[in-house]
Amino acid sequence: MINKLLIANRGEIALRILRAAKELKIPTVAAYSEADKDLMHVKMADESICIGPADSSQSYLNIPAIISAMELSGADGVHPGYGFLSENPDFADKVEKSGFDFVGPPGSVIRMMGNKVSAKEFALKSGLPIVPGSSGPIDENVHEEAEKIGYPVIIKAASGGGGRGMKIVYNPEELDGAIELTQQESAAAFGDSTVYLEKFLESPRHIEVQVIADRHGNVLHLGDRDCSLQRRHQKVIEEAPAMGIKEEKRQEIYAQCIEACRQLNYVSAGTFEFLYEDDNFYFIEMNTRIQVEHPVTESVTGLDLVKLQLRIARDEELKIKQEDIVLDGHAIECRINAENSETFMPSPGKILEYHAPGGIGVRMDSHLYKDYVVPPYYDSLIAKVICRANDREDARARLERALDEMYVLGIDTNLDMHRKLINDPNFINGTFNINYLENLNKEK
Ligand code: MV4
Numbered sequence: 001m002i003n004k005l006l007i008a009n010r011g012e013i014a015l016r017i018l019r020a021a022k023e024l025k026i027p028t029v030a031a032y033s034e035a036d037k038d039l040m041h042v043k044m045a046d047e048s049i050c051i052g053p054a055d056s057s058q059s060y061l062n063i064p065a066i067i068s069a070m071e072l073s074g075a076d077g078v079h080p081g082y083g084f085l086s087e088n089p090d091f092a093d094k095v096e097k098s099g100f101d102f103v104g105p106p107g108s109v110i111r112m113m114g115n116k117v118s119a120k121e122f123a124l125k126s127g128l129p130i131v132p133g134s135s136g137p138i139d140e141n142v143h144e145e146a147e148k149i150g151y152p153v154i155i156k157a158a159s160g161g162g163g164r165g166m167k168i169v170y171n172p173e174e175l176d177g178a179i180e181l182t183q184q185e186s187a188a189a190f191g192d193s194t195v196y197l198e199k200f201l202e203s204p205r206h207i208e209v210q211v212i213a214d215r216h217g218n219v220l221h222l223g224d225r226d227c228s229l230q231r232r233h234q235k236v237i238e239e240a241p242a243m244g245i246k247e248e249k250r251q252e253i254y255a256q257c258i259e260a261c262r263q264l265n266y267v268s269a270g271t272f273e274f275l276y277e278d279d280n281f282y283f284i285e286m287n288t289r290i291q292v293e294h295p296v297t298e299s300v301t302g303l304d305l306v307k308l309q310l311r312i313a314r315d316e317e318l319k320i321k322q323e324d325i326v327l328d329g330h331a332i333e334c335r336i337n338a339e340n341s342e343t344f345m346p347s348p349g350k351i352l353e354y355h356a357p358g359g360i361g362v363r364m365d366s367h368l369y370k371d372y373v374v375p376p377y378y379d380s381l382i383a384k385v386i387c388r389a390n391d392r393e394d395a396r397a398r399l400e401r402a403l404d405e406m407y408v409l410g411i412d413t414n415l416d417m418h419r420k421l422i423n424d425p426n427f428i429n430g431t432f433n434i435n436y437l438e439n440l441n442k443e444k
Contacts, residue, residue, distance in 0.1 A: 002077030002101050002314050006031055008066050009081030015041040015367045017079045020306035029073040033059035035375040040367040049073055054377045060084040063091050067098055077101040086289040103313045104268045105288050113286045117158040117196050123283040126260040131282040133198035152200040155182045159190035161285055163233030168200050203433045204275035207242045209257045210297045211270050212308055218318045219261045221254040222297050223327045228434045238293035239332040240300050243430040253281045269309050299331035299388040330392040332399050334418045336383040338374045338411045348376040352410035357402035361388045374411055396422055
């Protein structure tokens with residue numbers, strides 16, 4: 001039922017979760033590390049409880065500490081946010097076995113999607129389009145399969161994901177070596193040497209479809225997002241909807257995602273990730289958590305995804321129907337990081353001055369305040385600026401205005417990088433793919 005919610009995360013997403021819980025009148029408990037007692041949401045929560053030292057392996061990733069915090073505080077539900085334990089199936093199982101509610105899908109679903117081979121096998125079976133490649137872990141026929149799909153190919157770790165454990169292979173002579181290397185790296189990093197083979201797509205876009213499902217068999221799609229602008233597998237700018245996709249193609253992939261959710265008995269918010277090239281979608285992974293970029297979807301649907309997650313975890317039925325969901329206008333999000341603009345190195349420290357942008361169509365998701373000290377221990381995301389308008393160009397112009405209003409003194413940020421990027425002709429025209437940012441940085 002969730003009568004008291006433990007927030008097992010930090011930073012902007014912890015505040016985001018707190019705001020949703022407050023609107024539902026659910027009392028909150030902030031679970032925080034020793035480095036995080038001054039976080040905005042820790043001050044705002046009804047209760048707070050320290051779960052361990054700054055090092056996240058001893059706090060935000062410490063399953064026994066979080067279960068204990070629930071027992072001590074009397075919280076009966078936990079929202080894991082993104083990162084940390086959000087896609088840890090053992091955590092989801094442990095929460096449920098302890099008699100509490102995990103805000104997310106069942107551990108079994110998280111486990112299946114966490115293994116990229118089983119995720120792809122499921123996707124194929126459910127009718128989603130997948131990248132051509134080995135239908136499972138690679139075997140003695142790998143050279144034959146690579147010839148069949150054609151070079152270049154990519155070797156991926158089954159336990160990888162988010163860009164870790166991959167090798168591109170341009171010719172048959174390199175294949176065996178690349179397989180061996182990926183297997184070794186994967187065994188060391190994930191304790192699993194299983195790898196699989198795919199056709200390497202050279203210049204796709206990254207497009208994802210947001211879904212949400214309740215425990216009563218209702219499944220909705222909430223449209224798509226383009227997240228192609230990434231640097232070292234960290235998204236930089238995201239937008240909804242993705243530009244230039246034919247309506248028929250769109251509706252087809254939405255229907256396939258909904259069908260996949262039905263076959264999975266999926267519950268909560270989820271995201272199907274695709275590579276998109278030459279008007280075709282290719283499934284690569286599914287994320288079983290709320291994502292950093294969910295606000296662009298909220299901005300064009302008018303829905304509160306975190307509130308819906310909480311209602312679903314309380315066994316409520318989704319009141320909205322697919323036909324009620326209207327994708328209205330266009331939204332763009334910039335991820336503002338505390339980092340050096342030249343070296344991209346983290347720039348922790350005290351915020352000496354801070355001004356958040358505002359006005360029509362501007363949403364600021366941030367836990368920052370003047371005199372807050374950004375700790376050095378966690379990822380460097382300090383704010384998300386999201387602008388919505390009736391069309392993409394107006395959203396972009398609004399974002400330009402909002403970024404001009406914003407200032408953060410005391411630490412380095414990537415604000416100037418964003419100001420430049422949203423004025424780049426290729427961003428303005430929407431002529432970019434997953435390689436664009438990396439190539440732009442190489443030119444410099
Ligand atoms: C690929 C690919 C090209 N071809 N798979 C990177 C993260 C992980 N989710 C999958 N990734 C990729 N898989 C095939 N068959 C290119 C990437 C990729 C990428 C994907 C999305 C966004 C940015 C990316 C940056 C580099 C590589």
